[in-house]
Amino acid sequence: MADIKTEKTVAEELREAARHIRENARGTAAGPWKAAPVWSPDSASTSAVYSHAYPTGTVESEVVASGQKRYRKGGLRNPCNARWIALMNPDLAEPLAALLEHMADIAEFAAKRGLRTAAAGQVEHALAVARVLNGTAVPAPSGDAPSGPQLRR
Known part of the structure; x- marks a missing residue:
């Protein structure tokens, strides 16, 4: 065998x-990808990652949106996930x-x-x-x- x-x-x-x-x-x-804060009417997303290889504001330019997360003193904006995703483009x-x-x-x-x-x-x-x-x-x-x-x- x-x-x-x-x-x-x-x-x-x-x-x-x-x-x-x-x-x-x-x-x-x-x-390259870049992270940026975004406004959402329902506060569902507070950070996003955009590809700078496409025109700003186009569907192709948006890579991902990151949801809200409470941290430290109760703030809702936490761009850490978006920055990390952008870094790993x-x-x-x-x-x-x-x-x-x-x-x-x-x-x-x-x-x-x-x-x-x-x-x-x-x-x-x-x-x-x-x-x-x-x-x-x-x-x-x-x-x-x-x-x-x-x-x-």
């Missing part, structure tokens, strides 16, 4: 994430996919030769990104929710 390979190599995981990025970037509104897809593939090449080279390269730490960081993208990341212990950067543009 033949052995069935069930675990992926580090290089395979990195390349899977690169494919996932490229597949999901196809068909999206062109970048499709212009990032190809450079990030290429970086993951480059790290896959390094991991594969090292694995074939039984080496621990000077780039091992970099490969581990790239693998952490790949696992989030592939949906295989190990969640943080409960109560240890990650806090992301407060990005301003």
Whole structure:
């Protein structure tokens, strides 16, 4: 009976994430994307992300609207989600996919030769990104929710 390979190599995981990025970037509104506050009569949305590759105010230019969220002193406007979405626009897809593939090449080279390269730490960081993208990341212990950067543009 033949052995069935069930675990992926580090290089395979990195390349899977690169494919996932490229597949999901196809068909999206062109970048760059920018976040902006919006007014909504029912307060259903308070921030939006727009593609600057299309004329302002067109249906094509709107990428996503973000709903209201109470925070701190009871305010309703929280543009953090919109800023984060805008930062992760499709212009990032190809450079990030290429970086993951480059790290896959390094991991594969090292694995074939039984080496621990000077780039091992970099490969581990790239693998952490790949696992989030592939949906295989190990969640943080409960109560240890990650806090992301407060990005301003």
